Amino acid sequence: MEDELYLEVGGRAISGWTDIRVGRGIERCPSDFQIGLTEQFPGQIDAVVVQPGDTCVVKLAADIVLTGYVDRVHYGIAEGAHTVTVVGRGKCADLVDCAALWPGYQISGADALGVAQKLAAPYDITVSVSGNNKGARIEQFNLMHGETAWEVIERVCRWGALLAYDRPDGNLLLTNAGTDKAASGVRQGENVQGASMVYAHDQRYSEYRCFAQSVEVMNDVGEGGNLMATVYDSELRRFRVREIISEAPYLLQDFAIRRATWEMNRRAARSTVLQVTVDNWRDEAGLLWEPNTLVPVEMPLMKCGDIGAPAQMILASVNYLRDPSSGTTAQLMLMPPVAFNPIPAVQFNKLSDVAPQAGSPPELWGNEVRR
DSSP states (O other): OOOOOOEEETTTTOOOEEEEEEEEEESSSSSSEEEEEEESSSSSGGGGOTTTOOOOEETTTEEEEEEEEEEEEEEEOOOEEEEEEEEETTTTTTHHHHHOGGGGGEEEBBHHHHHHHHHHHHOOOEESSSOOOOOOOOOOEETTTOBBBBHHHHHHHTTTEEEEOOOTTTTTTESSSSBBBBBSOOEETTTOOOOOOOETTTTTTSEEEEEEEEOOOOOTTTTOEEEEEEOOTTOOSSSOOEEEEEESSOOOOOHHHHHHHHHHHHHTTTTOOOEEESSSSSSSTBBOOOOOOOOEEEEHHHHHHBBBBBBEEEEEOOOOOOOOEEEEEEEEEEEGGGGGGGOOOOOOOOOOOOOOHHHHHHHHOOOOOOO
């Protein structure tokens, strides 16, 4: 039996939606939905009573996919037709929209989990981590008036090499790129209705140079000088150079190499994007397609995996869709797992802690890494 979407508002479950789009992803927060009814003969549609601001739960059959609020309700009439469209987002919409509230507006001595929990609490949102990584310890930084809670959470998650996105229950999850595998994948000639694959070079470079510029000007040694790390992408056949200024606030040669390598790998991975439409909201085990899972891809016509020898790609986002013309489908966006490695980041220590790295030679130009 085909899955049905239920919108639960005020203890009442409303079904029969003819146009459905529910979107989730690991780089989109919050999740969102847009659903609609079209009644050829006005009458029964008037029984749909939904108001902006209502708390709601969106279910696909028995599975909760979104918990949040109704943002907008659109009503329309035309000759012989009556429509209603409901638009809403997950609870984390309040983190994206609203101010970061923190006593004194100065954070110190906390990890990413602790910061996110404190910022989310006023908006009735809980925060959890997947695994033991709670993020890097934050020595000290100041919030700016006007920043949203989400802007601060994103910043501290970068420092802790964490991804942040909302769960189906509406609360926030801090995690790393997933290693769980879907029960089945996408296979050409079976569950694929349409696909497009992009392989690009316009955002890639043959050589990445990362410059670290010292800010050590307040100690007896004076300016620590500059250094450069270089990495090479051997898949590029012509000479193309990109220069990057390291975000590290003091001399860290290892960081410069990591930062340049991250830039190369991320650009390569995000230049390989598969968009595929499959014929079901669920995999072969009956589980909804879940963002941040590894999906085996057997799409030889797309040059992405072979039948029986799949490529493993991360499900970056999913849209659960239904409309009268296309029926029930799911749009999946997949990329290589390295596309979601968080950017390396280093915090600026207190001034008393700023010092040259032990054993670092004064001349560090020309360190190289090749793919």
